[in-house]
Amino acid sequence: MNQESLRRLLDSVARGETRPADALERLRGFPSRVLDEATVDSQRSLRSGFPEVIFGAGKTVDQVLAIAESLAVAGEPILVTRVGPETAERLVRRFPDGRHSSLARTFSRAGAEVLPPAAMVAVVCAGTSDLPVAEEAAETAAALGAPVERVRDAGVAGLHRLLRHEALLREAAALVVVAGMEGALPSVVGGLTDRPVIAVPTSVGYGASFGGLAALLAMLNSCVAGVSVVNIDNGFSAGYGAALIARLAARGSRPEPVS
Numbered sequence: 001m002n003q004e005s006l007r008r009l010l011d012s013v014a015r016g017e018t019r020p021a022d023a024l025e026r027l028r029g030f031p032s033r034v035l036d037e038a039t040v041d042s043q044r045s046l047r048s049g050f051p052e053v054i055f056g057a058g059k060t061v062d063q064v065l066a067i068a069e070s071l072a073v074a075g076e077p078i079l080v081t082r083v084g085p086e087t088a089e090r091l092v093r094r095f096p097d098g099r100h101s102s103l104a105r106t107f108s109r110a111g112a113e114v115l116p117p118a119a120m121v122a123v124v125c126a127g128t129s130d131l132p133v134a135e136e137a138a139e140t141a142a143a144l145g146a147p148v149e150r151v152r153d154a155g156v157a158g159l160h161r162l163l164r165h166e167a168l169l170r171e172a173a174a175l176v177v178v179a180g181m182e183g184a185l186p187s188v189v190g191g192l193t194d195r196p197v198i199a200v201p202t203s204v205g206y207g208a209s210f211g212g213l214a215a216l217l218a219m220l221n222s223c224v225a226g227v228s229v230v231n232i233d234n235g236f237s238a239g240y241g242a243a244l245i246a247r248l249a250a251r252g253s254r255p256e257p258v259s
Contacts, residue, residue, distance in 0.1 A: 075112030115145030140239030180204025183215025
């Protein structure tokens with residue numbers, strides 16, 4: 001339950017349109033819903049504007065389905081990351097109106113309430129091998145309500161491929177830049193635009209890339225101001241952060257009044 005839906009429920013009780021007992025029934029499981037093997041944080045939407053995200057890796061199919069079902073019953077949007085094939089098949093069968101991306105390994109489904117408006121997020125991918133991480137970022141940002149534009153295969157080995165998208169880079173509220181190998185692309189993008197850049201190192205590369213460590217260190221040592229870095233292959237955190245920036249941009253960076 002997000003802030004707007006809770007406010008409507010309380011207003012309805014105050015006007016006498018909803019009985020307190022009915023309101024309590026709707027708030028059952030608040031602030032958390034205890035399942036057999038998980039405790040779902042039902043206050044997350046009120047605090048951060050989006051419910052708990054399900055990390056699919058390491059969970060059984062039934063565990064993921066139980067948490068997703070709990071969110072659906074509450075009318076919350078669902079976002080599952082690192083979804084395996086069997087789990088994805090079950091989610092699609094249970095929620096046919098959801099969206100599964102096999103490339104990003106995500107599953108998402110809209111909730112009952114409209115998400116806050118957000119400005120555009122651009123996801124820039126260095127190479128085709130980086131696409132799974134880039135798509136995880138793009139699908140995450142989209143699940144949080146941000147329009148997403150994709151720039152694919154625009155690494156530093158051929159800068160002309162990136163430069164033709166310069167106008168798009170300047171239109172975005174936030175940029176997610178995904179690269180493996182030597183991890184140079186975020187510095188290049190950051191030097192072309194005044195937009196915040198969230199850099200994502202990937203584990204793509206030959207032996208001396210050390211599973212993405214070389215790209216991570218290069219991005220952390222960027223000489224360009226305005227570049228922030230998330231963990232190796234963590235497209236989810238980059239997409240989430242970019243979507244939050246895009247929400248602020250859509251409302252003029254002014255906090256919503258609390259009443």
